[in-house]
Amino acid sequence: MESQFFQQGNNIYECKTSPTQMGGYFSTSYLKSAIKDLEQRWKGGSKPSGYRYVFPVNYLDDQGKAVIEDFKSRHPDVDIRYYDCDHVQKLVDSLEKVNTLPELVEYINGVRDK
Numbered sequence: 001m002e003s004q005f006f007q008q009g010n011n012i013y014e015c016k017t018s019p020t021q022m023g024g025y026f027s028t029s030y031l032k033s034a035i036k037d038l039e040q041r042w043k044g045g046s047k048p049s050g051y052r053y054v055f056p057v058n059y060l061d062d063q064g065k066a067v068i069e070d071f072k073s074r075h076p077d078v079d080i081r082y083y084d085c086d087h088v089q090k091l092v093d094s095l096e097k098v099n100t101l102p103e104l105v106e107y108i109n110g111v112r113d114k
Contacts, residue, residue, distance in 0.1 A: 011050035018058050026058040050079040056088045
């Protein structure tokens with residue numbers, strides 16, 4: 001059965017946490033395994049437009065970044081990006097500055113100069 005999620009027009013966000021290194025670097029071998037499993041699901045051309053890996057409590061070392069860059073090169077038709085714990089912390093810090101949804105919209109528009 002073909003996935004309803006892995007289709008053009010969809011952007012998938014997947015949060016990953018290294019089971020062996022909480023707060024440290026994400027396990028490169030675990031990342032390779034996860035990408036291999038994902039590529040199996042994409043066989044037959046059922047791919048989303050975008051795929052985002054979010055590592056909320058882990059960093060990516062140079063090896064991990066290279067694994068993702070290699071993954072991107074094998075799938076140029078998918079916009080693949082990643083966000084490590086530094087990216088996530090910047091988002092959390094920014095969101096702490098607002099208390100309500102209208103303030104969030106105002107903050108985002110201010111940052112984007114609208």
